[in-house]
Amino acid sequence: MNNILRGINLYLIGMMGAGKTTVGRLLAQQLGYRFFDTDALIEQAAGGQSINEIFATAGEEAFREIESQVLAELSAYTKLAISTGGGIVLRQKNWSYLHHGLIVWLDVPVELLMTRLAEDSTRPLLKDANPQKKLEMLLEQRRKLYAQADIRVTADASLTPEQVAARVIEEIPKVIKPEVTAADN
Numbered sequence: 001m002n003n004i005l006r007g008i009n010l011y012l013i014g015m016m017g018a019g020k021t022t023v024g025r026l027l028a029q030q031l032g033y034r035f036f037d038t039d040a041l042i043e044q045a046a047g048g049q050s051i052n053e054i055f056a057t058a059g060e061e062a063f064r065e066i067e068s069q070v071l072a073e074l075s076a077y078t079k080l081a082i083s084t085g086g087g088i089v090l091r092q093k094n095w096s097y098l099h100h101g102l103i104v105w106l107d108v109p110v111e112l113l114m115t116r117l118a119e120d121s122t123r124p125l126l127k128d129a130n131p132q133k134k135l136e137m138l139l140e141q142r143r144k145l146y147a148q149a150d151i152r153v154t155a156d157a158s159l160t161p162e163q164v165a166a167r168v169i170e171e172i173p174k175v176i177k178p179e180v181t182a183a184d185n
């Protein structure tokens with residue numbers, strides 16, 4: 001796999017709760033890549049403030065600005081598996097960084113996202129009277145953007161994180177052409 005991927009970064013995109021952090025970590029282990037999570041790096045860059053705190057004090061636009069900076073910095077490196085925040089797709093300029101690597105959309109039905117996020121209070125955009133409706137609305141707004149990924153893996157409740165990671169790895173050779181070496185000519 002590594003001679004096919006040749007150090008190209010993997011960027012995981014998708015909705016909150018899709019499994020980007022969980023699956024990204026597994027992919028990094030399997031590929032011998034380093035793992036980074038843009039949400040965790042944003043919290044570090046904000047001096048240890050949580051995402052909730054950044055949204056509450058600085059606002060979403062300030063959060064999005066740090067997110068773009070973190071993504072730009074990561075994109076200077078190779079051999080990374082990067083889990084991004086659910087809203088990374090919203091800014092056009094982020095796409096120029098995402099396209100440095102291979103973009104993987106973890107596509108998960110909203111009902112399943114809801115069950116995973118039910119007990120989780122770390123996502124400021126879900127502090128809403130009707131979180132399921134909010135998720136549906138966000139997905140509606142973002143679906144076309146997520147669909148620009150190179151690889152889409154649809155992950156229903158029957159798939160473990162390991163199985164989702166395996167599906168991603170299966171898809172990689174289909175979208176990357178093997179390097180043509182002098183010996184092949």
Ligand SMILES: Nc1ncnc2c1ncn2[C@@H]1O[C@H](COP(=O)(O)OP(=O)(O)OP(=O)(O)O)[C@@H](O)[C@H]1O
Pocket residue numbers: 014015016017018019020021022023039083084085086116117123155159160161162164
């Ligand atoms: N395939 C899976 N099967 C069961 N549970 C899963 C699976 N993938 C992720 N989870 C669980 O769902 C929750 C959300 O996963 P995770 O934090 O990886 O999502 P995320 O896409 O990184 O979300 P965010 O965009 O908010 O950072 C976690 O509790 C995780 O353990």
Ligand SMILES: O=C(O)C1=C[C@@H](O)[C@@H](O)[C@H](O)C1
Pocket residue numbers: 015016039051084085086087088122123124125
């Ligand atoms: O979907 C979103 O816009 C977000 C997802 C999370 O990963 C965090 O980046 C933040 O909570 C915003």
Ligand SMILES: [Mg+2]
Pocket residue numbers: 020021022037039083084
């Ligand atoms: Mg995450």
